[in-house]
Each structure stands twice: as C-alpha cells, then as structure tokens.
Amino acid sequence: MVDDIGQLVRAESPSADLAAVARSAEIVAAVGARRLGVEPEVVVVDGRTHLRWRLGAGPRRVLLLGHHDTVWPLGSLAARPFSVRDGVLRGPGCFDMKTGLVMAFHALGVLSALDRVDGVTLLVTGDEELGSPSSRELIEQEAAGCAAALVLEGAAEGGALKTVRKGVSLYEVRAGGRAAHAGLEPDNGVNASVEAAHQLLAVAALGDDGRGTTVTPTVLRAGATTNTVPADGRFAVDVRVREAAEQARVDAALKALRPVLDGATVQVTGGPNRPPLSREASEELYRTAERLAARLGLAPPAEAAVGGASDGNFTAGAGIRTLDGLGAVGGGAHADHEHVRIAGIPPRTALLAALVEDLLGTDSLGAPGSSAAASSGSAR
Incomplete structure (x- = not known):
C-alpha cells in the first residue's frame, strides 16, 4: 500500500493545472485497475479529469468518494519529496487525500476477490480543492439511489471520523x-x-x-x-x-x-x-462503524465536527447517508507538515471494507471463521 501511495504522491496534481490533473488521473487509473482488476471510465468535464469505477452489474448501492487533485503547485515534490521514515510517510497530497484512494483500492480489491462488490461505485474527482465546479453534478448523479456515501478524506485529529461538516x-x-x-x-x-x-x-x-x-x-x-x-x-x-x-x-x-x-x-x-453535512446524515453510519470496529477488534472510532467541507457535503445535501473522514490517520492537510501514520492504514482499510460489505447486505466481513474475516485479518 505504501508503494501505491508513493506512486500517486509522485504524480503532482494541482487542481488548476488541467494537464497535470490528467497525468495524475492516468497514474490513479493504473494503480486502481491493478488492484480492482478493471479499468475505470474516464470522465472529462470542462477539461477536468475524473475517474469512475462501477463494480458489478447490479443497481448502485454504495458510493465511495475521493479526489486526486491537490493544492500543491508543480515543483512542490522537489522540496517535499515522498518519504517514509519512523512509521510516517510524507509528501504533497499524501493525507489530502491520496492515501484514502489507495485504501479504497485495497479494500475493494479484497471484496472483489470475494465477489462482494456488486453495486459499488468508486468516484475519484479532479477538482475538489476548487469547490468541485465540474464534478458536483457527477457526484450527485452517482449518489442518487445509493444507500450510503463513504468519503475517503483524511480523518480528524486522533483518527476521528467526521460526522459533521460545515x-x-x-x-x-x-x-x-x-x-x-x-x-x-x-x-x-x-x-x-x-x-x-x-x-x-x-x-x-x-x-x-x-x-x-x-x-x-x-x-x-x-x-x-x-x-x-x-x-x-x-x-x-x-x-x-x-x-x-x-x-x-x-x-x-x-x-x-x-x-x-x-x-x-x-x-x-x-x-x-x-450545504452542511449534519450529524443526522452520518449518525447511523457512524454507529455501524462503531459496531464493525468492535467486531474487527479495533479501537472504537471517535467522531468529530469540523469546519472544512468536502464532497460529502453534496451527498448529504442530496439526502444520502454520508460518513466522512474514513481515509488516512495523520494531519497537516495543505501544510508543510502533511503526513500519514502508516500503522493506521491497514486497520482503517479493514474497517472500510467491513462498512462496504455491511451496506451491501452480505455482512460477513469479520465474522468468525469466514473467508472475509481471514482476508481482512491478513490486511491488518
């Protein structure tokens, strides 16, 4: 997973540089296709490159949502190269939010091997840091009819899930x-x-x-x-x-x-x-995450209300149950000290996989003796 994150971080993708975002999308697509076994659909809107994986042939039930654009201008990598040291990885965009994308690829890769992804959509946009001017309609279209949206933005302080966003x-x-x-x-x-x-x-x-x-x-x-x-x-x-x-x-x-x-x-x-992401939109999913964390033997996730917004605000505003902050544990978004704690990646990925499976209704990931439990256990 760290190697995959490194590939994404090294593909600089400042939101306003359409060519850089397009190059980044190629790397994201290649890494995702390698883990999911299927190529994404490339969706270009107003010159901005987005990626969409629709897994399985059934109706859309769960939307995983992330973005590959960053606030960092071209050349930032030279001053802040991707690095791994003392259990911490660093690099522009690692926390916000390229680690979250890799977590989604690996979580869905485990479920795909078990044939448990029918009805899942993974949407990776390329203009979130600008306010999603070209992707908002796409996000709301993909969310329509889904039971839930899971947002792979970085966690709040201490790994807390984001249950309220302004x-x-x-x-x-x-x-x-x-x-x-x-x-x-x-x-x-x-x-x-x-x-x-x-x-x-x-x-x-x-x-x-x-x-x-x-x-x-x-x-x-x-x-x-x-x-x-x-x-x-x-x-x-x-x-x-x-x-x-x-x-x-x-x-x-x-x-x-x-x-x-x-x-x-x-x-x-x-x-x-x-629009605001209210606790009413996230509470049920948060309680599900608490239950699944206990089943997986993980510490119960805390919750946090934050002032920053994400594309999860759009899904919540459209009436879709939404849980945010499911991505990396770390900090320093948009700042020189941006970082991800590596030890947090596997358990959070296992929790994400469990949430997806629970929402799809199969609800066997982590059950004692199940093949899914063995797979998620090995991921931890």
Missing part, C-alpha cells in the same frame, strides 16, 4: 467608485477603497459565534496607482455554517448590501457552494 458559501463583494487625481482633486473622486472598507466591516459582522457561523473577508484588492482615487475595490468572503437556515440568512444579507458613499456602487456575486 456548509460553505463563497462570495466576491465589489465596490465601484470614480477615479480622480489623489493630489489635485480627490474630492471629485468616489473612493472605492473606502466603500470596500465599509462593506468589509458590515460583512464581518454577519458571523454568529453561538450558531457556529463564520463570515470571513479574505483576499482584498483596490486601486491601481498610489496617486489615484481608486475606482474599483473588491474582496472575497468565506462563509461556514452548521445549519442550512444560517446559510440562507447570510446569503440574503450579503445580497442586500447597499453602498454607503454617495456615487458608489456595490455588487455581490457568488453564493452557497456546499
């Missing part, structure tokens, strides 16, 4: 003004920087700590030269919410913004990107 909305607020010479006739201008500052403070005040709603202005730009009253200013806004009602409240408030300065304009673009 919803995400993304906006740009643009302030329009009128240019003028800053020294000769500043009063003839309308300062878009000042208007943007008024709007930024109003937007930041929309957060609600009690409800877990954060509204964070992020990237800010204004003006063109130091001696000109700015005619244009803009800033991005990142919104995270636990509740759909809060997502709607903030959306309405942002779209109701009005200019403060005479002659200024305000335009708001964007909106909700991912």
Whole structure:
C-alpha cells in the first residue's frame, strides 16, 4: 500500500493545472485497475479529469468518494519529496487525500476477490480543492439511489471520523467608485477603497459565534496607482455554517448590501457552494462503524465536527447517508507538515471494507471463521 501511495504522491496534481490533473488521473487509473482488476471510465468535464469505477452489474448501492487533485503547485515534490521514515510517510497530497484512494483500492480489491462488490461505485474527482465546479453534478448523479456515501478524506485529529461538516458559501463583494487625481482633486473622486472598507466591516459582522457561523473577508484588492482615487475595490468572503437556515440568512444579507458613499456602487456575486453535512446524515453510519470496529477488534472510532467541507457535503445535501473522514490517520492537510501514520492504514482499510460489505447486505466481513474475516485479518 505504501508503494501505491508513493506512486500517486509522485504524480503532482494541482487542481488548476488541467494537464497535470490528467497525468495524475492516468497514474490513479493504473494503480486502481491493478488492484480492482478493471479499468475505470474516464470522465472529462470542462477539461477536468475524473475517474469512475462501477463494480458489478447490479443497481448502485454504495458510493465511495475521493479526489486526486491537490493544492500543491508543480515543483512542490522537489522540496517535499515522498518519504517514509519512523512509521510516517510524507509528501504533497499524501493525507489530502491520496492515501484514502489507495485504501479504497485495497479494500475493494479484497471484496472483489470475494465477489462482494456488486453495486459499488468508486468516484475519484479532479477538482475538489476548487469547490468541485465540474464534478458536483457527477457526484450527485452517482449518489442518487445509493444507500450510503463513504468519503475517503483524511480523518480528524486522533483518527476521528467526521460526522459533521460545515456548509460553505463563497462570495466576491465589489465596490465601484470614480477615479480622480489623489493630489489635485480627490474630492471629485468616489473612493472605492473606502466603500470596500465599509462593506468589509458590515460583512464581518454577519458571523454568529453561538450558531457556529463564520463570515470571513479574505483576499482584498483596490486601486491601481498610489496617486489615484481608486475606482474599483473588491474582496472575497468565506462563509461556514452548521445549519442550512444560517446559510440562507447570510446569503440574503450579503445580497442586500447597499453602498454607503454617495456615487458608489456595490455588487455581490457568488453564493452557497456546499450545504452542511449534519450529524443526522452520518449518525447511523457512524454507529455501524462503531459496531464493525468492535467486531474487527479495533479501537472504537471517535467522531468529530469540523469546519472544512468536502464532497460529502453534496451527498448529504442530496439526502444520502454520508460518513466522512474514513481515509488516512495523520494531519497537516495543505501544510508543510502533511503526513500519514502508516500503522493506521491497514486497520482503517479493514474497517472500510467491513462498512462496504455491511451496506451491501452480505455482512460477513469479520465474522468468525469466514473467508472475509481471514482476508481482512491478513490486511491488518
């Protein structure tokens, strides 16, 4: 498994580089086909490369969901090469989330050898880190009619499964003004920087700590030269919410913004990107994971609520039972210290296989004396 992870990590795949993502998809497809015994369908949407394995001929019942794109630009591997030392593997994208893909390949490989994958779909997208602009529809189509979606994102701290994820909305607020010479006739201008500052403070005040709603202005730009009253200013806004009602409240408030300065304009673009993943969507699957972990002799998995979003938000928003954080145990997503603890890979892979089989209704993985138990035991 470590060798397979190394192959995926060494295939750099920054989301915005379509050619790099396509090259990465070739490696992911080759590794997956080797473990599953079948080639994936390559799905290209708006130039972005996604992979889909539909296993068996029966109706779709279980969706495994992951992505192979990363936030790391080309050349990151030179400074942060794939490495294995003292039980820890490192490299760009190892935790988020190429280890999770390898875990899915091996879990399904065990079940495939036992002819227990009929109705399983594995979908590996190539634009998750951008907000899944080209893959959202594909994800929701594949989830439709499934009993559950299992998301191979890295675990929360300590290996906890992610049972709650905040919803995400993304906006740009643009302030329009009128240019003028800053020294000769500043009063003839309308300062878009000042208007943007008024709007930024109003937007930041929309957060609600009690409800877990954060509204964070992020990237800010204004003006063109130091001696000109700015005619244009803009800033991005990142919104995270636990509740759909809060997502709607903030959306309405942002779209109701009005200019403060005479002659200024305000335009708001964007909106909700991912709905919240509520505990109601994950609780039943989490309890199943607890039961199966006990059967496999594993420590009971903890659960966590996190602010980050994933493609699991889409499946939960579509009414599909969803359990997230089933991938690697480690940390440092998007950071220099990104890493995976190797000792956590085999037991988590066994748990994933058990979940899939349980959801398919065969429910024999890990049963005393069964061939499936022997297979998952050897995997541990």
